[in-house]
Amino acid sequence: MLKHGSTQSKVLENLWIAKNLLDYPPNVELDRDTDLAKGDVEAIQRARDWAENVVAPMAEVWEVERRFAAEAFQSAGQNNLTGLLVPSEDGGEQISVIGLARVLEEIAAVDFSVAFSLVCHNNLAGAVGRRAEGSLREKVLPGLVNGTSLGAFLLTEPNVGSDAAAITVTATQDGEQWVLNGEKAWATNGTDADVLSVYAQTDSSLGHRGIATFLVDANAPGILKTPGYQMLGGHGLGANSILFENCHVPAESLFVPTGEGFRAAMEGIDLARVLVGAMCCGMLRTALTTASNYVRQRLAFGGRLADLQGVRFKLADVSTDLEASRLLTYRAARTFQEGRDAAVEAAHAKKFSTRVTESGIASCMQVMGANGARRDHPLPRHLAASRLTHYVDGATEIQDVVISRSLLD
Ligand SMILES: Cc1cc2nc3c(=O)[nH]c(=O)nc-3n(C[C@H](O)[C@H](O)[C@H](O)COP(=O)(O)OP(=O)(O)OC[C@H]3O[C@@H](n4cnc5c(N)ncnc54)[C@H](O)[C@@H]3O)c2cc1C
Structure with missing residues (x-):
C-alpha cells in the first residue's frame, strides 16, 4: 500500500x-x-x-x-x-x-x-x-x-581508472594480519555493500605483479564509506568512494595472492563488456517501444505522428541500430559461452551498443516532442544511464585499443 x-x-x-x-x-x-x-x-x-x-x-x-x-x-x-x-x-x-x-x-x-x-x-x-x-x-x-550480503568490486581509485595496473592502495603485512591503506573510487554497490573485493598493491617494485585481492567485511574498523556520488543519473547503483585507514584484516582475507590479482581483475572483463551490450539492448528496446506507442497516439497536422515519414525513418534507424547491437552482443556472448576468446567481439559489442543506445534514446525522445523530456516515463533515466555505459568496464577508447590492436599488431 x-x-x-x-x-x-x-x-x-x-x-x-x-x-x-x-x-x-x-x-x-x-x-x-x-x-x-x-x-x-x-x-x-x-x-x-x-x-x-x-x-x-x-x-x-x-x-x-x-x-x-x-x-x-x-x-x-x-x-x-x-x-x-x-x-x-x-x-x-x-x-x-x-x-x-x-x-x-x-x-x-x-x-x-x-x-x-x-x-x-x-x-x-x-x-x-x-x-x-x-x-x-x-x-x-x-x-x-x-543475497543476504551485497558485494562490491574495488579496483578504480580517484587517480587511477583505465590504467588499472597503476593502483596505489597498499596492503602491508603486519604479523598475522594485512593492513590496507588508501582510497578506492567508483565502487558500484559501495554505499550499502557488506563484502568488498579490494585490489591492493603489496609491493610497488613489482608493478602489476604486486597486486593482490582481499575480501573484506565492509563494516570493519578502518573503513569509511562516503555517501553516494551525485551524478547525472544512475543513483540506484550506489557508487561511492571507500577509504581505508590502517584497516587491519585477518590473513584469511587474502583472496587472490600477490602476482595474480591483476589477471583476476581482468578475468571477467570480456563477459562484463558483453553484459553491458545486453543492458544497452534492453534500454534501447524500451525507448523504441515507448516512442512507437507515443507516435501512434499523438495527432498533429490532421494525422498521427506515426504517419510522418521523418518520424517513421528516425525510428526505423533506431530499430536497425538495435538489431545490429543485438547481433554483435549475442554473437560475443555465444563466443564466450563456447569457451573461445571473445575479447575483440566483446569490445565491438560494447563500443557499438553504448554508442547507438545513447543516440537512439535521444532520437526516441525527439519524436515524442517535449513530452520526451518528462520524467514520467523511463527515457530520461535511460538516457542518463546510457552515458554511464561509456565508462563502465573499460571506457569506449579502451575498446578501440583492443580492436585496433587486433587489426594492426
Ligand atoms: C557508473 C559507474 C560505475 C562504476 N563501477 C565501478 C566498480 O564497481 N568498480 C570499479 O573498480 N570501477 C568502477 N567504475 C569505474 C570505471 O571502471 C572507470 O570509470 C573506467 O575504468 C575509466 O576510468 P576513468 O573514468 O578514471 O577514466 P580515465 O582512465 O581517467 O580516462 C579518461 C579518458 O581518457 C581515455 N583514455 C584512457 N586511456 C586511454 C588510452 N590508452 N587510449 C585512448 N584513450 C584513453 C579514456 O577512455 C577516457 O575517455 C565505474 C564507473 C562508472 C561511471
Whole structure:
C-alpha cells in the first residue's frame, strides 16, 4: 500500500504510459534461436516479471531520492537473481552466458542501475565460488549467493581508472594480519555493500605483479564509506568512494595472492563488456517501444505522428541500430559461452551498443516532442544511464585499443 504523498505515490501518479512502457516485446526470437536450456528460459521470465513488478514501480523513486536501490537487492536474493554465476552445489543457479545476458537485458529494459548493481554482485559471487577456499569461502560465499550480503568490486581509485595496473592502495603485512591503506573510487554497490573485493598493491617494485585481492567485511574498523556520488543519473547503483585507514584484516582475507590479482581483475572483463551490450539492448528496446506507442497516439497536422515519414525513418534507424547491437552482443556472448576468446567481439559489442543506445534514446525522445523530456516515463533515466555505459568496464577508447590492436599488431 502506497502512502499518499510519498515520493513513490507521486511518481506513480505521473506514469501516463506506464502500461505501454511495460508492454515491450521480449527478445523471443533470440531465445528460440539459441536453444536456451529450460533453466535459462525460466530465469529470463523470472527476471522479466521481477523487473516489472518490483523494479519498475520504484526505479524513478531511487533516482529522485538519489539512493541505492536497496529494496531491489533485498528482493533479488529471494528471486534467485544473486547467484547466477554460482553452481547449484554451492546454492546458486548458474545459467549460460547467453541466458545471463538475456536476464540483464530484461532488467535493464526497466532500470539500468539495478541491472548493473546485480552484474557487479553476481560477478563477485561467481569469482568467490570459483576461487575462494576454506574458511574464507565458508564465511563469504553463502551470503553472496542468497543475497543476504551485497558485494562490491574495488579496483578504480580517484587517480587511477583505465590504467588499472597503476593502483596505489597498499596492503602491508603486519604479523598475522594485512593492513590496507588508501582510497578506492567508483565502487558500484559501495554505499550499502557488506563484502568488498579490494585490489591492493603489496609491493610497488613489482608493478602489476604486486597486486593482490582481499575480501573484506565492509563494516570493519578502518573503513569509511562516503555517501553516494551525485551524478547525472544512475543513483540506484550506489557508487561511492571507500577509504581505508590502517584497516587491519585477518590473513584469511587474502583472496587472490600477490602476482595474480591483476589477471583476476581482468578475468571477467570480456563477459562484463558483453553484459553491458545486453543492458544497452534492453534500454534501447524500451525507448523504441515507448516512442512507437507515443507516435501512434499523438495527432498533429490532421494525422498521427506515426504517419510522418521523418518520424517513421528516425525510428526505423533506431530499430536497425538495435538489431545490429543485438547481433554483435549475442554473437560475443555465444563466443564466450563456447569457451573461445571473445575479447575483440566483446569490445565491438560494447563500443557499438553504448554508442547507438545513447543516440537512439535521444532520437526516441525527439519524436515524442517535449513530452520526451518528462520524467514520467523511463527515457530520461535511460538516457542518463546510457552515458554511464561509456565508462563502465573499460571506457569506449579502451575498446578501440583492443580492436585496433587486433587489426594492426
Ligand atoms: C557508473 C559507474 C560505475 C562504476 N563501477 C565501478 C566498480 O564497481 N568498480 C570499479 O573498480 N570501477 C568502477 N567504475 C569505474 C570505471 O571502471 C572507470 O570509470 C573506467 O575504468 C575509466 O576510468 P576513468 O573514468 O578514471 O577514466 P580515465 O582512465 O581517467 O580516462 C579518461 C579518458 O581518457 C581515455 N583514455 C584512457 N586511456 C586511454 C588510452 N590508452 N587510449 C585512448 N584513450 C584513453 C579514456 O577512455 C577516457 O575517455 C565505474 C564507473 C562508472 C561511471
